[in-house]
Amino acid sequence: MTISTNDFQYISKLVLDLSAIVLEPGKEYLVESRIQPLAKKEGLDSIEDLVKQLRSGPQNGLRSRVVDAMTTNETSFFRDIHPFETLKKFVIPDLIKKREAARELNIWCGASSSGQEPYTLTMLLRENFPQLQSWKINYISSDISHEMLDRCKKGIFSQLEINRGLPATLMVKYFERHGTEWQIKEDLRKMIEFRYMNLSENWPIMPGMDLVMLRNVLIYFDVDMKKNILNKIQNLLRPDGYLFLGAAETTLNLNDSFERMDYKQSGCYRIREGQKACNL
Numbered sequence: 001m002t003i004s005t006n007d008f009q010y011i012s013k014l015v016l017d018l019s020a021i022v023l024e025p026g027k028e029y030l031v032e033s034r035i036q037p038l039a040k041k042e043g044l045d046s047i048e049d050l051v052k053q054l055r056s057g058p059q060n061g062l063r064s065r066v067v068d069a070m071t072t073n074e075t076s077f078f079r080d081i082h083p084f085e086t087l088k089k090f091v092i093p094d095l096i097k098k099r100e101a102a103r104e105l106n107i108w109c110g111a112s113s114s115g116q117e118p119y120t121l122t123m124l125l126r127e128n129f130p131q132l133q134s135w136k137i138n139y140i141s142s143d144i145s146h147e148m149l150d151r152c153k154k155g156i157f158s159q160l161e162i163n164r165g166l167p168a169t170l171m172v173k174y175f176e177r178h179g180t181e182w183q184i185k186e187d188l189r190k191m192i193e194f195r196y197m198n199l200s201e202n203w204p205i206m207p208g209m210d211l212v213m214l215r216n217v218l219i220y221f222d223v224d225m226k227k228n229i230l231n232k233i234q235n236l237l238r239p240d241g242y243l244f245l246g247a248a249e250t251t252l253n254l255n256d257s258f259e260r261m262d263y264k265q266s267g268c269y270r271i272r273e274g275q276k277a278c279n280l
């Protein structure tokens with residue numbers, strides 16, 4: 001172990017303050033494996049030197065690069081499959097029925113990582129609901145990591161990433177080959193507005209959402225932050241809108257206004273009937 005207790009504590013506090021990501025004692029190996037390469041990239045000899053720099057005052061975005069490095073960006077196309085089956089069979093058809101008059105849908109993917117999740121949804125919409133092409137789809141996708149957002153905007157994936165979950169038929173139809181990499185076609189990229197957004201800070205004003213995907217990100221926060229975020233989603237979702245959480249996440253004991261829908265392993269929630277927006 002080359003990270004000292006003091007340096008570990010300094011970095012955990014910084015990451016907690018700036019992103020709400022909790023790094024408990026025992027995660028020294030994780031900090032070390034993520035911060036050592038960053039130190040090298042910054043031209044520094046060690047984590048100790050990097051912490052010295054951080055302590056000496058504002059360092060031209062270095063704090064935000066530390067947060068970036070400490071985010072876990074694990075993702076894949078059609079991750080866990082069941083949520084996407086539920087979207088295809090029940091949720092999108094239901095929303096289409098309910099929004100038929102306005103012909104408008106508001107969607108937010110709140111932790112988009114390198115883009116596989118938001119682009120999975122655009123492909124799912126294109127493949128199964130061609131009628132939506134004449135609707136107004138306001139689709140926002142956000143993340144705290146500038147590096148990941150940059151990747152999302154480019155929509156470029158390695159062969160390895162493509163191999164994880166993306167059916168070959170969709171690859172052929174929606175991606176263009178660039179050497180050893182694959183880029184999602186421009187008309188699908190243009191469907192999404194990618195934005196920086198830190199879930200632990202004040203949220204920008206967004207339209208009432210029909211669908212919120214907030215998968216595999218609450219797991220990194222403490223109970224109070226999970227509650228805070230779920231309360232905000234309760235206010236943001238339209239009363240008949242849908243929320244998807246990750247397989248290891250739940251609203252249980254955090255916000256009783258949500259009920260889990262009985263769709264197989266989908267992590268799909270709605271606001272219970274008669275529940276008003278909560279006071280924040």
Ligand SMILES: C[S@@+](CC[C@H](N)C(=O)[O-])C[C@H]1O[C@@H](n2cnc3c(N)ncnc32)[C@H](O)[C@@H]1O
Binds near residue numbers: 019021143217
């Ligand atoms: C494990 S990935 C999940 C990606 C995708 N939603 C999925 O389920 O495959 C978690 C993402 O949450 C982002 N994240 C972590 N803390 C965040 C915060 N405070 N605000 C916004 N995004 C955050 C990370 O940058 C990372 O891209």
